[in-house]
Amino acid sequence: MDSETRNAFFRFFNEIGIIAQLSRTALETRLPKGLTLPHFSVVNHLIRVKDGQTPLALAKAFQVPKTTMTHTLSGLLEHHFVEMRPNPKDGRSKTVWLTQTGRQFREDAIRSIDPDIDALCRNIPKEKIEELVPALTEIRTYLDIARD
Numbered sequence: 188m189d190s191e192t193r194n195a196f197f198r199f200f201n202e203i204g205i206i207a208q209l210s211r212t213a214l215e216t217r218l219p220k221g222l223t224l225p226h227f228s229v230v231n232h233l234i235r236v237k238d239g240q241t242p243l244a245l246a247k248a249f250q251v252p253k254t255t256m257t258h259t260l261s262g263l264l265e266h267h268f269v270e271m272r273p274n275p276k277d278g279r280s281k282t283v284w285l286t287q288t289g290r291q292f293r294e295d296a297i298r299s300i301d302p303d304i305d306a307l308c309r310n311i312p313k314e315k316i317e318e319l320v321p322a323l324t325e326i327r328t329y330l331d332i333a334r335d
Contacts, residue, residue: 217299219292222266225249225259230268230285230293238285241274245283250334268292 211224218227229245236248246256260283263269268289271281 213303214296214300218296219266222262222292226262226266226268227293227296229256229259229263229283230289233269233283233285234290234293238269239272239282241280241282243280263289266292 214227215224218224228249232245232248233240240248242256242260243253245260246253249256260269260271264271266288267286269283270286272284274280274282
C-alpha cells in the first residue's frame, strides 16, 4: 500500500474516532446518573437491530467479553429498561427484551442532545450530514461483515 492511501485512510478513521469521543462525552453528560454510553448503546442496538437477543449475541455484537455485557445488562435491568426471558430455542439461556421504559429512555436520551445538535446545525447544514450517512453506512457495513 502506498503512503498516500495509508494516510488518507488513517486521517479518515482518526477523524471518526475523535468525533466518536466528542459525541460520546456530549451524550454521557446528559444521561441520567448511573447510566453510561454502553447502556444507551445496548438499548439503541436492541431497537435498531432487534430485541430478543441473548447476552452472548450482544457481547459479540459489541465485541466485549460476556462478563462486560452481563454488567451492562445488570444496569439496564436495575433501571427496568430491559427484561430477561427464557430463550425459546435453548432453555439454558436468556434473551434480552426492551421494556417501554427502555424505549422511552432512548427517546429521552436522543432528545437530551438537542442543544448540541442545534449548535452543530448552525455551523453545518443538515443536508451535508444527510449526504455523509450513506457512505458511513457502507463503510460500517463492510467493517461489520469483515470482522466476522
